[in-house]
Amino acid sequence: MAYVEQKQQPGKFQSRFELPPPVYADSQTSTGSRCACRARRVEVFRRVAKASIVLVFLYVIAGLSGWTGGSSRIGQSLPWCHKSEAGAIDGEQPGANLARLPTHFVLPSGDAIPAIALGEFHLILHLHLPSPSSHNRTWQASKGEVGNAVKVALQSGYRHIDGAWIYRNEEEVGAAIKESGVPREELWLTSKLWNTFHAPEDIEPKLDETLRRLQTSYLDLYLIHWPIAFFPDEPQKIDYDLTNNPYPTWKKLEELVDKGKIRNIGVSNFNIRRLRNLTDNGLRYKPVINQVELNYFNPQPELVKWSKENGILLEAYSPLGSNKQVGESLNIPEVKGIAKQLGITPAQVLISWQAQRGTVVLPKSVTPSRIEENLQVFRLPTKLYEKLETAATSHKPQRVGDPSKAWGIDIFEDEV
Ligand code: A2P
Numbered sequence: 001m002a003y004v005e006q007k008q009q010p011g012k013f014q015s016r017f018e019l020p021p022p023v024y025a026d027s028q029t030s031t032g033s034r035c036a037c038r039a040r041r042v043e044v045f046r047r048v049a050k051a052s053i054v055l056v057f058l059y060v061i062a063g064l065s066g067w068t069g070g071s072s073r074i075g076q077s078l079p080w081c082h083k084s085e086a087g088a089i090d091g092e093q094p095g096a097n098l099a100r101l102p103t104h105f106v107l108p109s110g111d112a113i114p115a116i117a118l119g120e121f122h123l124i125l126h127l128h129l130p131s132p133s134s135h136n137r138t139w140q141a142s143k144g145e146v147g148n149a150v151k152v153a154l155q156s157g158y159r160h161i162d163g164a165w166i167y168r169n170e171e172e173v174g175a176a177i178k179e180s181g182v183p184r185e186e187l188w189l190t191s192k193l194w195n196t197f198h199a200p201e202d203i204e205p206k207l208d209e210t211l212r213r214l215q216t217s218y219l220d221l222y223l224i225h226w227p228i229a230f231f232p233d234e235p236q237k238i239d240y241d242l243t244n245n246p247y248p249t250w251k252k253l254e255e256l257v258d259k260g261k262i263r264n265i266g267v268s269n270f271n272i273r274r275l276r277n278l279t280d281n282g283l284r285y286k287p288v289i290n291q292v293e294l295n296y297f298n299p300q301p302e303l304v305k306w307s308k309e310n311g312i313l314l315e316a317y318s319p320l321g322s323n324k325q326v327g328e329s330l331n332i333p334e335v336k337g338i339a340k341q342l343g344i345t346p347a348q349v350l351i352s353w354q355a356q357r358g359t360v361v362l363p364k365s366v367t368p369s370r371i372e373e374n375l376q377v378f379r380l381p382t383k384l385y386e387k388l389e390t391a392a393t394s395h396k397p398q399r400v401g402d403p404s405k406a407w408g409i410d411i412f413e414d415e416v
């Protein structure tokens with residue numbers, strides 16, 4: 001997997017200082033040598049003063065532009081203007097003086113997947129996930145909301161839409177994409193195979209349904225949504241054969257890659273044991289992606305490390321803690337502190353942190369201003385990045401979403 005670096009923002013503070021034209025004492029008009037001598041002294045004094053002013057200006061400019069390096073005394077004494085650690089300065093875009101992060105990851109197929117996607121909500125009425133608490137619409141949106149969000153996202157520059165058959169909004173999404181006028185080849189479309197359809201004979205018809213609803217002939221990425229298979233006729237009854245051995249499901253997905261209906265295949269919500277259990281089969285196409293919950297509350301450092309070592313790109317869902325815990329996420333003292341220091345929003349800090357960990361990030365929102373905000377990610381200065389990573393990995397991990405109880409199976413096999 002390779003990372004594609006986006007060019008850094010052009011440097012700031014590059015305008016030249018224009019000094020007023022020099023004013024000299026006119027010796028031709030002097031009336032005597034004492035006057036001439038005084039005039040010379042005045043002129044020398046003026047030149048020295050001017051030179052000093054120029055030197056002070058140049059030193060300040062050098063400090064502002066970062067020419068004096070990260071440990072510049074100027075940067076330290078004027079933290080508001082240090083290039084790599086500064087917040088927004090009046091009149092500037094927030095984060096304008098911060099470096100950008102890679103915009104894409106390149107998969108083994110050669111396809112470049114955009115690092116930030118619009119994550120989608122389920123359409124309300126969805127039945128198979130744990131019920132949201134009464135005041136939270138966890139993962140849910142009303143009819144029309146997701147279609148609008150997709151339109152706003154595409155207008156704002158997103159080119160990656162993360163969906164799933166079970167979200168029950170693929171028609172809405174397909175229509176919004178069509179309306180946007182963005183050419184299909186510029187887009188990255190992901191969908192997911194629902195638990196009820198893991199049996200090889202059920203997969204292609206469901207994929208075709210997704211393709212038809214999205215109005216496309218292929219998906220860029222198709223994921224096994226959960227490592228749990230249900231029997232088709234009894235939606236929440238677990239098919240332990242296909243759950244314990246997902247190879248037949250995978251072989252069918254490989255066949256669909258060969259047919260050209262899917263360009264890349266992967267999994268979602270798999271832990272390391274479940275992934276090994278699958279890849280031990282000597283696959284023709286390895287899973288290139290594992291989409292999992294990754295956020296401050298559940299940062300999964302071991303999975304992040306293992307996935308990097310094994311060439312599997314992680315995608316972070318619920319990066320803000322989902323509807324359930326977004327308020328808490330945005331109020332974490334470390335997150336708020338970094339946001340203030342850098343002049344960006346707490347949501348941008350959290351999304352940037354995940355992207356900087358080397359994962360694709362899938363923030364969900366149906367609010368236009370937030371959709372735009374979430375696409376702006378920045379490279380956090382190393383010290384701040386490490387501070388956040390340490391804070392996130394120092395508390396007891398807690399999943400924001402876990403349907404294990406509702407489905408009667410330990411999905412993640414977390415150590416308690
Ligand atoms: P909304 O859709 O009303 O904008 P996650 O991506 O972790 O699943 O979190 C989704 C939740 O976070 C939604 O409630 C969404 O609300 C909210 N959200 C998304 N982006 C932002 C943001 N930039 N600032 C504040 N809340 C946000």
